[in-house]
Amino acid sequence: MALTIDLDGRVALVTGGARGVGRGITDRLFAAGATVVVVGRAEPTELPAGATFRAADVRDPDADAELVAAVMADHGRLDIVVNNAGGSPSIAAAEASPRFSAKIVELNLLAALHLSHAARPAIDHGVIVNVASLSGLRPSPGTAAYGAAKAGLVSLTQTLAMEWAPDVRVNAVSAGMVRTEGFDDYYGGPGGAAAAEATIPMGRAATPHDVGDAVAFLASDLARYVTGANLVVHGGGETLALHGLLGH
Secondary structure: OOOOOOOOOOEEEEEOOOOHHHHHHHHHHHHOOOEEEEEEOOOOOOOOOOOEEEEOOOOOHHHHHHHHHHHHHHHOOOOEEEEOOOOOOOEOHHHOOHHHHHHHHHHHHHHHHHHHHHHOOOOOOOEEEEEEEHHHOOOOOOEHHHHHHHHHHHHHHHHHHHHHOOOOEEEEEEEOOEOOOOHHHHOOOHHHHHHHHOOOOOOOOEOHHHHHHHHHHHHOHHHOOOOOOEEEEOOOOOOHHHHHHOOO
């Protein structure tokens, strides 16, 4: 019998799951058979096929508790939580205000902690996947608070995995460059984007579906003995000197 990723009958919650990396995750979980609830602060103009939407600010612990209760009321179960919402504009550390840095850490680290805490009673024998970043594993010029928050997210993943085993598996996916909607603009146009991609041994940036495949694997029974892991999806790495030159 061929190995397959089978999430049939499972209910997944994906924060920021309507676009970018989150869209790739939503698509792959749905393709594997999961019922997917996409979460965001505002309803998107277009939802991935088969997904439903719940509005919530996942930085707010009370909103997280209400979100989990709503999913349980709608579906009677919650099996997979993907903490994907995050991001940061580029700004030098010396120019970032304390308020800006606090908001970045809140979105990229504390939101995942709050939602995981809210989901813990409902997700018994389930899976949490935190979407981290290569920025949390190396210097992150231009996005210092973001890189620090993602480093913290990997540490949080390892701690929750130890505290909540064997009832809940908790893993992370650390993505490198991902060709999302704003990829070219982020690197100053198609030429800059091509130069950035040329630094990757695999010769290209990841697609959102590449990240989605990694999340689907970690959410599945094929990863039943995997917890506290950080699956790095970066095509072999990046040349940091050029990466910094491009202003990432």
